[in-house]
Amino acid sequence: MSTHTSTVRPGATLAEGRPAGPATQPPRRRSAAARRLRRRALIPALCFLAPMLALYGVYYLYAFVFLGQTSRENVDLSFSGATDAGWRNFRLVLTDPLFWKSIENNLLFAAVQIAVALTLGFFLAVSLSSGVRFRRFFYIAFLLPSLVPLSLFATVFGQMIQTNGGALNQTLSDLGLASLAQDWTGSPTAAYVAVFLLLTYLIGLPIMYYTSDLTMVNTAVLEAAQIDGARTGQMLRLVLFPMLRTTHKTVILSVLLGSFRWFELIYFSTGGQPSGGTGIAGTYIYGQMFPSTGSAEIGYASAASVIVLLIAIAVSAVNVLVQRRRP
Amino acid sequence: MRKEAQLGRLLGTAGAAVALILTAAACGNSGGVGGSSNAAQASVAAGQSVTLNYWTWFPAQTTLQKSIDAFEKANPGIKINLREFTNTNYQTELPLALGGGQSLDIVGVQVSAMTNSVRKNLRPVSDWASDLPSNWQSQINSTMLDQTQKIAQDDTLYSIPMGSIGxxxxxxxxxxxxxxxxxxxxxxxxxxxxxxxxxxxxxxxxxxxxxxxxxxxxxxxxxxxxxxxxxxxxxxxxxxxxxxxxxxxxxxxxxxxxxxxxxxxxxxxxxxxxxxxxxxxxxxxxxxxxxxxxxxxxxxxxxxxxxxxxxxxxxxxxxxxxxxxxxxxxxTYAEGGLAIPKSSQHVAQAAKFIQFMTLSQQGESTWAPDLVLVPSLNGYTVPSSVLTSPAAQSGYQTIAQTIDAGGxxxxxxxxxxxxxxxxxxxxxxxxxxxxxxxxxxxxxxxxxxxxxxxx
CATH class of the missing domain: 3.40.190.10 (Periplasmic binding protein-like II)
Incomplete structure (x- = not known):
């Protein structure tokens, strides 16, 4: 057993944590011991993981296989009497401009929320952490929209942006700004603005991510910056922001992948209007599964789901790649 | 090196997932399960009560309960176990339930929206028409009956429409x-x-x-x-x-x-x-x-x-x-079809309920005054107590005439x-x-x- 102590950074493996200095045991023997240790830990780990792996197998792998199968069939909601569709469903999805519009919207909305989270969310988190008055109230106010069910939140927002009698237009009129009142779901630009507003409300979780990491920031660095004469803006931009790089990554990845699950947000607020202009992948697939008129096209919707899944995997892989290459 | 290895593993996992889905896609075309077969009929001993499972979305539950109460009173050996859905949920729930073999005896069918998604699990009306009066077809509006048959891709009548909407x-x-x-x-x-x-x-x-x-x-x-x-x-x-x-x-x-x-x-x-x-x-x-x-x-x-x-x-x-x-x-189109699934083991009793709802003045009078449908039963008129003002009477007449004119x-x-x-x-x-x-x-x-x- 080694008698010296070593500093192992969080997340590093035992092998990585080995000090560079002279070792009391030959490296090969230490590595073998580590392997044995890992092997011994494997069985209890697998025991703990087994229930979740079984659930994963049943609910995810089966669902993927089922999705893959139905994507090449012509089949309705009864799932009976399916006929072979070959790759037709995939071809049709890939040539549908509305599908690509929905993917574009997904990425656009994710980009907007990332931008809002990294700027406004970061600024609010720092401001609240600096001990402003009523900060508990503000935390609740910012976090609440992220805690209530998205469908409820989006439904209320949908009511607010109604053209006639909606709270937003009514407030603008009451403030003497009637010229700014819009047909929020009628004009493409206004509808985008409405969705962006909605996304801005949802920065509660990024604020929480930043707030929790701000408590771990080494204040000596800030004090040093202050002594060196850094102004508040400079401290935020040049010191604090880079120090929270790990949090930025968490925020970016969670928003990016989460954006593919914003179905309720869009469905209950703008309903994808105008003319599918604010639709996202989720609303597009739902529209094919449960069309307001016509029969459900399960095969087509499955093909669209498979393509969206592949796009989401590709987006996250690219994101990880970019993050890892950054110094 | 370690980062690259981790990235490789990540991409490898993603690749495996992609491969799994694409393999499933390539192996697709299970051909489906086709329609189910007719369930055998349960034998009912004398004096034994039968409970029919009834799923629908229409009419409103309070109204339907009146219909069920009247039917059960007239048919003491038959009980109705009702499950009512909202319009949109029903379009999803019923095809899945029937496809999954759920034992149901009577189902409401949205004629234009649902007939083709459930027909493979329904008995054609011709299978149980012998349990209806011999002249039953002449009692129902022929246009509505024709529409209900025509909507099915195999041109078969699967339900009897309660009425029509437009x-x-x-x-x-x-x-x-x-x-x-x-x-x-x-x-x-x-x-x-x-x-x-x-x-x-x-x-x-x-x-x-x-x-x-x-x-x-x-x-x-x-x-x-x-x-x-x-x-x-x-x-x-x-x-x-x-x-x-x-x-x-x-x-x-x-x-x-x-x-x-x-x-x-x-x-x-x-x-x-x-x-x-x-x-x-x-x-x-x-x-x-x-x-x-x-x-x-x-x-x-x-x-x-x-x-x-x-x-x-x-x-x-x-x-x-x-x-x-x-x-x-x-x-316009026929609406409120009543059908008997293949899974029903009580076809004769289910047909009796459908007859009560669509072919009898007594049954009709329990739900038709809601005015949601223009009833399919020939000769049925809405009681004067329902439409109390000249504007309402004239309005309903206009609607019924426009629907009857066909379009x-x-x-x-x-x-x-x-x-x-x-x-x-x-x-x-x-x-x-x-x-x-x-x-x-x-x-x-x-x-x-x-x-x-x-x-």
Whole structure:
């Protein structure tokens, strides 16, 4: 057993944590011991993981296989009497401009929320952490929209942006700004603005991510910056922001992948209007599964789901790649 | 090196997931399970009671309970176990339940929307017609029966329709109309425009015409306008007899656009949901309501009272004619089909209940006064106690006559072209974001793309 102590950074493996200095045991023997240790830990780990792996197998792998199968069939909601569709469903999805519009919207909305989270969310988190008055109230106010069910939140927002009698237009009129009142779901630009507003409300979780990491920031660095004469803006931009790089990554990845699950947000607020202009992948697939008129096209919707899944995997892989290459 | 290895593992896992899905896709075409087979009939000993499992979405549960109570009283050996769903949920739940082999004895079928998604698990009516009176077909409106059979892709009758519905119609708040000096239901778009102007002048806080801005409702209004040119125009569009960029189509789109550009229908109202529009009318905040015949319950003073609707008197009429030389129209279709699934082990008893609901005056009188459907039973008339005012009586008569006149089939041609392309496009036409000509060309191009075959 080694008698010296070593500093192992969080997340590093035992092998990585080995000090560079002279070792009391030959490296090969230490590595073998580590392997044995890992092997011994494997069985209890697998025991703990087994229930979740079984659930994963049943609910995810089966669902993927089922999705893959139905994507090449012509089949309705009864799932009976399916006929072979070959790759037709995939071809049709890939040539549908509305599908690509929905993917574009997904990425656009994710980009907007990332931008809002990294700027406004970061600024609010720092401001609240600096001990402003009523900060508990503000935390609740910012976090609440992220805690209530998205469908409820989006439904209320949908009511607010109604053209006639909606709270937003009514407030603008009451403030003497009637010229700014819009047909929020009628004009493409206004509808985008409405969705962006909605996304801005949802920065509660990024604020929480930043707030929790701000408590771990080494204040000596800030004090040093202050002594060196850094102004508040400079401290935020040049010191604090880079120090929270790990949090930025968490925020970016969670928003990016989460954006593919914003179905309720869009469905209950703008309903994808105008003319599918604010639709996202989720609303597009739902529209094919449960069309307001016509029969459900399960095969087509499955093909669209498979393509969206592949796009989401590709987006996250690219994101990880970019993050890892950054110094 | 370690980072690269981790990245490699990540991409490897993603690749494995992709491979799994694509393999499943490549191995697809299970061919489905096809329809189920008829369940064997349970033997019922003398004096033994039978419980029938009944799933439906219509009529309202309180109404249906009256029907069930009356049926059980008349048939002491049969009990009904009812499960009622909301309209949209039912369209999903029933096909899945029947496909999964759920044992049900009676099911309500939305004739145009659901027949083909459940027919493989239903018994054709011919299988249990021997349990009905021999002359049963002559007792039911032949058009509705014909529609119910025709909608099935194999041209087989799977359910007996309780009645028929149609759209679009105009309901009116008689008190608001009287206040504005309007003495009759508008019959042309010019008259409606004049009425709207009067209401705006006398009641500035009232929405002149409330209607749903949901995309599905736009084609209901549009096709009603189109069928004013030719009552079969929408049928002909879907069957390819008339092109989507034909002169009639452009004329219909122009008339539809004019309703909005003239201010008769407000584009601001397009952000309302159906429930919002109904609420506005029911609370006296709208003078007219564009709705389907399924909303005719508001004509009944008893219904209004029971449901807290504050409007004292309601009238109704057809959608005002919006094209020169046009005639009143409505797309209609049989609705409220009652069917027996293959999984039922009590076919004779289930048929008895269906007979009670569709072929007997007693059964009919338990649900028909709700006015949601124009009943299919020949010779049935709504009791005079239901429609208490001349406006309501005349309104209901207009709706029933327009539906009886027959027109294009409402929801008969099943394709997502309507929801994917047409409905969204109509919203653009209504907002004058596209010309009728350009819109017609766009529709024809999408129709001819092959993406939307009729199902």
């Amino acid at each position: 759209s679009a119609f105009v309901y009116s708040n008689q008190a608001l109309l009287a206040k504005a000096g309007i003495t009759a239901e508008p019959t042309t778009s010019a008259e409606l425009a004049a009425d709207v102007a009067k209401i705006k002048a006398t009641e500035p806080g009232v929405t002149p015409v409330a209607f749903s801005g949901e995309s599905w409702w736009q084609d209901e209004v549009f096709f009603t306008v189109a069928d004013q040119i030719d009552p079969k125009l929408s049928d002909e569009l879907y069957t390819g007899k008339v092109a989507w960029n034909s002169p009639q189509m452009v004329k219909a789109l122009t008339a539809y656009q004019n309703l909005f550009s003239s201010g008769t229908l407000g584009t601001g109202t397009l952000s309302l949901k159906e429930a919002d529009a109904d609420n506005a009318f029911n609370s006296g905040k709208a003078a007219f309501l564009l709705e389907g015949s399924w909303d005719s319950s508001v004509l009944s003073s008893a219904y209004r009272q029971a449901n807290g609707i504050s409007v004292a008197d309601v009238g109704a009429g057809y959608l005002p004619v919006s094209v020169a030389g046009g005639s009143p129209a409505a797309r 294009s089939g409402r929801g008969e041609y099943s394709t997502t072209f309507t929801s994917d392309v047409l409905d969204n496009s109509l919203l653009q036409v209504a907002r004058s974001q596209i010309t009728p000509q350009a819109e017609a060309a766009k529709l024809q191009s999408a129709w001819a793309s092959g993406r939307y075959p009729l199902q």
